[in-house]
Amino acid sequence: MNAIGTDGLKRQAAEAALAFVRPGMRLGLGTGSTAAHFVELLGAKAREGLELLCVPTSEATRAQAERCGLKLTTLDDYPELDLTVDGADEFDERLRLIKGGGGALLREKIVASASKRMVVIADASKRVATLGAFALPVEIVPFGARSALRRIEAVAQEIGLVGKAAIRLTSQGTPFLTDGGNSIVDCAFGAIPDPEAFAQALDATVGVIEHGLFIGIASSVLVASESGVETLGESPSA
Numbered sequence: 121m122n123a124i125g126t127d128g129l130k131r132q133a134a135e136a137a138l139a140f141v142r143p144g145m146r147l148g149l150g151t152g153s154t155a156a157h158f159v160e161l162l163g164a165k166a167r168e169g170l171e172l173l174c175v176p177t178s179e180a181t182r183a184q185a186e187r188c189g190l191k192l193t194t195l196d197d198y199p200e201l202d203l204t205v206d207g208a209d210e211f212d213e214r215l216r217l218i219k220g221g222g223g224a225l226l227r228e229k230i231v232a233s234a235s236k237r238m239v240v241i242a243d244a245s246k247r248v249a250t251l252g253a254f255a256l257p258v259e260i261v262p263f264g265a266r267s268a269l270r271r272i273e274a275v276a277q278e279i280g281l282v283g284k285a286a287i288r289l290t291s292q293g294t295p296f297l298t299d300g301g302n303s304i305v306d307c308a309f310g311a312i313p314d315p316e317a318f319a320q321a322l323d324a325t326v327g328v329i330e331h332g333l334f335i336g337i338a339s340s341v342l343v344a345s346e347s348g349v350e351t352l353g354e355s356p357s358a
């Protein structure tokens with residue numbers, strides 16, 4: 121535990137992301153505890169008169185954004201967004217991410233991919249040399265979930281990844297379902313030396329809807345540590 125605390129660092133990263141926001145922007149709002157700080161800060165700006173239109177990446181974020189007084193829209197009305205700000209479970213020096221710890225990876229990837237820029241906000245504990253210490257979430261169709269899980273293990277093994285994959289459960293022991301009504305498989309395969317190869321293999325696996333490897337999507341990562349907020353990738357003025 122550091123002096124500021126993890127939550128304080130998340131807040132600092134969220135504050136730094138405000139520098140990327142301009143009046144009139146169409147914004148994607150991420151999901152999770154770090155993104156929640158950003159939504160709260162953005163809500164305060166909106167109440168001061170900043171005009172924005174926002175697309176939430178989950179029902180939880182939608183509810184928070186509504187409470188904060190942010191104006192919401194959809195990708196159907198605005199298929200292209202200016203900016204998405206979201207958290208991550210892990211990131212590396214090439215701005216590759218693991219996301220989906222909160223189970224929102226599908227909408228998060230759709231919204232981020234529809235955005236000109238994706239700014240990731242994180243405390244420094246999320247920074248890794250090699251992705252994979254955090255079990256990779258993979259969203260699958262609930263029908264035949266155990267078969268999909270076996271296929272995921274098999275394609276992982278083909279590229280040298282071995283470990284345990286498990287269908288995510290709630291704290292009550294019932295199957296966890298995403299906002300879209302799908303299941304999540306958490307893949308604890310350890311270090312993923314070639315995330316591109318694993319992403320490609322998962323993309324081609326029957327039953328897989330989407331996975332939490334975000335490659336070539338993030339344009340910046342704002343990393344908060346005791347020594348301040350470091351910007352990896354593009355700065356606000358880019």
Ligand SMILES: O=C(CO)[C@H](O)[C@H](O)COP(=O)(O)O
Pocket residue numbers: 150151152153154155206207208209218219220221222223224225228
């Ligand atoms: O991908 C996510 C949700 O699906 C989150 O961004 C990720 O889990 C990080 O969460 P937190 O900011 O609470 O650490």
